[in-house]
Amino acid sequence: MHLIETRDLSFTYPGGIKALNRINFIAPRNKRIAIIGPNGAGKSTLFKHFNGILKPTTGEVLIKGEPVTKENLKEVRKLIGLVFQNADDQIFSPTVEQDVAFGPINLGLDERTVAHRVNEALRLLGIEELRSRVPHHLSGGEKKRVAIAGILAMEPEVLVLDEPNAGLDPRSMRDLAEFIRSLTREYGMTVIFSTHDLSLVSELAEYVYLMHRGEFIGEGTVEELFEREDLLTSVRLDMPALPKLFGSLRRHGIDVPMAYTFDDAVRALLKAFGRDR
């Protein structure tokens, strides 16, 4: 049984915009899954179906094999933590600390457990020093981390991050990638994220869905999907520099292995120069 599965999920917004068309999605346990696609593809709309914010027009969303209903909605929200694309939609308490505590308090946890979870979430996101700040006055990247901490403090099994890297500086971006990796490796979580940044995808994703105009038009591992450069560029997504470079070298008959990540590239070059041991 999958944690999240959609079957022929379609959704039309009131007013008639058809945002999702027959989406079949599976989230296997303990994987990092990326959903990529240009603006307006339907990524955020899809994510809002994972925890019952939106209901399918047709088709179904199954969480651990069960459709989302009024009765199990609370349980579903505990299981699946969704961090919105825009942190302002999520942050509203007078201090960061209170904001991060909001979810755990709502789960009915006792004071000590709440305090422990808040501390742990602030530590994991590296924002302990923001504890007493007014969320409204934080920078975009800081707000983003507060929003993630608030959801993480509820200890969901699945963390859904809608464009977690938008607006982050390069160093914060690397921290974020390392953080997401640690969630699956050390905490056994499942992480689903959307992005336009294919270098984040090549560094992180174990499975990728490519979305365009409400449909999945490709899926597979990074290797499988990045082989289809035409498909990616046809929906205005840019191949990251490394796979582009190594693909091009290979097409010129240079005997190097393909490289998707920085580490791959170093290994490939060392091998090509006979320095691999």
Ligand SMILES: Nc1ncnc2c1ncn2[C@@H]1O[C@H](COP(=O)(O)OP(=O)(O)OP(=O)(O)O)[C@@H](O)[C@H]1O
């Ligand atoms: N509340 C709404 N009412 C009507 N149409 C909407 C609403 N929200 C989104 N849409 C439309 O649904 C489609 C999918 O939007 P969605 O926000 O899911 O895309 P996205 O892939 O998340 O895009 P982005 O990369 O810009 O975040 C778009 O055509 C959008 O205009």
Ligand SMILES: [Mg+2]
């Ligand atoms: Mg979006």
